[in-house]
Amino acid sequence: MTQNNLLFNNKHIWHPYDSIISPLPCYEIQSTCGVYFTLQSGIKVIDGMSSWWSAIHGYNNPKLIKILKKQVDNFSHVMFGGITHKPAIMLCKELLKILPKKLQCIFLCDSGSVAIEVAMKMVIQYWNKKKNNKKFFLTIRNGYHGDTFSAVSVCDPTNSMHRLYNTILPKHFFAKEPKLSFIKKWHNYDIYSFLNFMVCNQEKIAGVILEPILQGIGGMKFYNIEYLKQVRLLCKIYKIPLIVDEIATGFGRTGKMFAYEHANIVPDILCLGKALTGGMMTLAATITTKKIAYTISKNYPYKFMHGPTFMGNPLACAVARKNISLLRKNVWKKQVEYIEKYFKNKLFPLIKHPRIIDIRILGAIAVVECYHHVNLKLIQKFFINYGVWIRPFKNIIYLTPPYIVQNIHLDKLTQSIKSAIQNNSLFIL
Numbered sequence: 199m200t201q202n203n204l205l206f207n208n209k210h211i212w213h214p215y216d217s218i219i220s221p222l223p224c225y226e227i228q229s230t231c232g233v234y235f236t237l238q239s240g241i242k243v244i245d246g247m248s249s250w251w252s253a254i255h256g257y258n259n260p261k262l263i264k265i266l267k268k269q270v271d272n273f274s275h276v277m278f279g280g281i282t283h284k285p286a287i288m289l290c291k292e293l294l295k296i297l298p299k300k301l302q303c304i305f306l307c308d309s310g311s312v313a314i315e316v317a318m319k320m321v322i323q324y325w326n327k328k329k330n331n332k333k334f335f336l337t338i339r340n341g342y343h344g345d346t347f348s349a350v351s352v353c354d355p356t357n358s359m360h361r362l363y364n365t366i367l368p369k370h371f372f373a374k375e376p377k378l379s380f381i382k383k384w385h386n387y388d389i390y391s392f393l394n395f396m397v398c399n400q401e402k403i404a405g406v407i408l409e410p411i412l413q414g415i416g417g418m419k420f421y422n423i424e425y426l427k428q429v430r431l432l433c434k435i436y437k438i439p440l441i442v443d444e445i446a447t448g449f450g451r452t453g454k455m456f457a458y459e460h461a462n463i464v465p466d467i468l469c470l471g472k473a474l475t476g477g478m479m480t481l482a483a484t485i486t487t488k489k490i491a492y493t494i495s496k497n498y499p500y501k502f503m504h505g506p507t508f509m510g511n512p513l514a515c516a517v518a519r520k521n522i523s524l525l526r527k528n529v530w531k532k533q534v535e536y537i538e539k540y541f542k543n544k545l546f547p548l549i550k551h552p553r554i555i556d557i558r559i560l561g562a563i564a565v566v567e568c569y570h571h572v573n574l575k576l577i578q579k580f581f582i583n584y585g586v587w588i589r590p591f592k593n594i595i596y597l598t599p600p601y602i603v604q605n606i607h608l609d610k611l612t613q614s615i616k617s618a619i620q621n622n623s624l625f626i627l
């Protein structure tokens with residue numbers, strides 16, 4: 199039965215960034231619980247990924263399930279045009295409690311990439327209303343903002359999917375990525391490229407967009423908080439809206455509720471996604487200031503022109519609200535601190551290993567950067583046999599476990615990496 203399912207899967211169903219002719223192997227999941235996946239074979243593995251940053255409370259959290267069931271029985275979906283409902287209202291109230299006072303106007307949408315589309319449209323419509331047709335964005339190399347076209351247009355131009363669509367994407371501005379890490383001493387030269395773009399192209403730049411503190415898919419690099427401070431300052435001086443993409447880093451992952459808090463800044467537009475529903479379902483949000491929202495809503499057509507069919511989906515809103523109210527109990531902070539300490543103790547000693555370039559740890563994120571790319575197929579199998587679910591990319595093996603992990607799970611996760619790096623056959627040498 200399982201074999202038949204897998205054959206059907208391989209023949210008909212596309213998986214992320216994969217081929218339909220010769221896809222990488224897939225593992226069928228039977229059930230989830232806490233930090234565990236149970237595979238169809240009956241094997242239990244610890245999820246070290248939180249299903250791509252999302253399942254921060256682990257799986258099958260009874261409180262999240264309860265609220266979802268209650269909402270299903272009441273109503274699952276209604277259009278948001280001309281209609282509102284308590285799940286959306288309560289979620290937005292809850293969001294405002296954890297956001298800076300400046301960020302007041304919330305646009306609910308389906309996924310992270312769409313939240314980026316919405317943010318970029320907000321910026322364009324903002325300038326339109328100011329009778330200015332600026333349309334280019336300034337961003338930094340190494341960025342990742344999603345897979346839809348506008349999002350791709352601000353992803354790294356050489357090192358990402360951007361390259362595939364180069365000829366049809368608008369030509370935005372790419373400053374050199376920050377070089378100084380989170381822990382290094384600040385030197386002003388790190389911001390020169392960005393500063394230069396800003397000064398030379400201020401008439402053309404409509405908005406700035408970047409990931410705060412952590413550049414994710416671009417290599418899992420933590421950059422200097424001073425860089426983000428300087429970007430904020432320059433955007434202020436040149437009166438250019440700053441979009442901060444917290445889709446991966448939001449909701450506690452880096453040790454702060456939002457990563458921009460490390461730099462003590464407030465963006466003009468904030469994009470949230472991934473962990474917004476605690477990994478239960480898809481939902482994202484783009485949140486902006488009154489100033490931008492009011493400017494957009496000024497003069498004909500007095501509107502912000504975007505409106506997904508499943509905007510404000512009540513099930514997603516109800517569970518997201520519960521997720522945030524769980525976070526507001528502040529247990530996550532101790533959990534994330536604990537994970538950070540554990541990672542530092544167990545992984546930093548590996549730094550001398552000849553396979554390893556660098557080890558970076560911040561909050562509940564551990565990054566092991568290797569000299570060679572992994573053989574994804576083999577290393578995946580190796581990790582499954584070890585009892586963990588870790589999905590590296592390129593030469594990066596990283597952990598972003600659910601905040602509820604205990605010592606035994608952390609031990610197994612870190613041991614599995616220690617063991618993997620001893621093994622030549624798991625790397626493409």
Ligand SMILES: *Cc1c(COP(=O)(O)O)cnc(C)c1O
Pocket residue numbers: 309310311312314342343344345409414443444445446447471472
């Ligand atoms: C995942 C991610 C996105 C895209 O979100 P989707 O829900 O996959 O569309 C955008 N930006 C960052 C930083 C992300 O990590």
